[in-house]
Amino acid sequence: MPNDPVARTPGAKRAAPGEFVFDLGSVQKIQGGPAYSTAHGPCIEGDRMIVGLMRMAAGTGAEPHSHPNEQWIYVLEGTFHADIGGKEIDVKPGSVVYIPANTIHAGKATPDGDVVFFTVKDASHSLHGIKAT
Numbered sequence: 001m002p003n004d005p006v007a008r009t010p011g012a013k014r015a016a017p018g019e020f021v022f023d024l025g026s027v028q029k030i031q032g033g034p035a036y037s038t039a040h041g042p043c044i045e046g047d048r049m050i051v052g053l054m055r056m057a058a059g060t061g062a063e064p065h066s067h068p069n070e071q072w073i074y075v076l077e078g079t080f081h082a083d084i085g086g087k088e089i090d091v092k093p094g095s096v097v098y099i100p101a102n103t104i105h106a107g108k109a110t111p112d113g114d115v116v117f118f119t120v121k122d123a124s125h126s127l128h129g130i131k132a133t
Helices: none
Strands: 029-031 040-045 049-056 061-066 071-077 080-084 087-091 096-099 105-109 115-122
Touching: 049 105, 080 096
Parallel strands: none
Antiparallel strands: 029 040, 040 049, 049 115, 061 105, 071 096, 071 115, 080 087, 080 105
């Protein structure tokens, strides 16, 4: 529709007025952080929330980065090894990770398998963060 709002994240699907259900299997996959991460998957944006179903291949992941929006990560498959604000953690399926706004963090799938996670961010910024220098 010509008057649909534009997504903040390049390539993401922006929820249109009256659009309530999304088949993540048919939504275009995008890079979770093109400059710093191997995560990829479908991403949908609403007015106040951004959601994504991301996959990181075994042994790959995200370099240190931050973003001005807070983030939640729910691990569905694999083991996610992360460093959040200098604290290292290993996250198994069924656990939720909270990353406060502007916190430098990194994470990767362990070498034994891919990590699949559902992520939620507030829409004050796009899905993409800024690589730490």
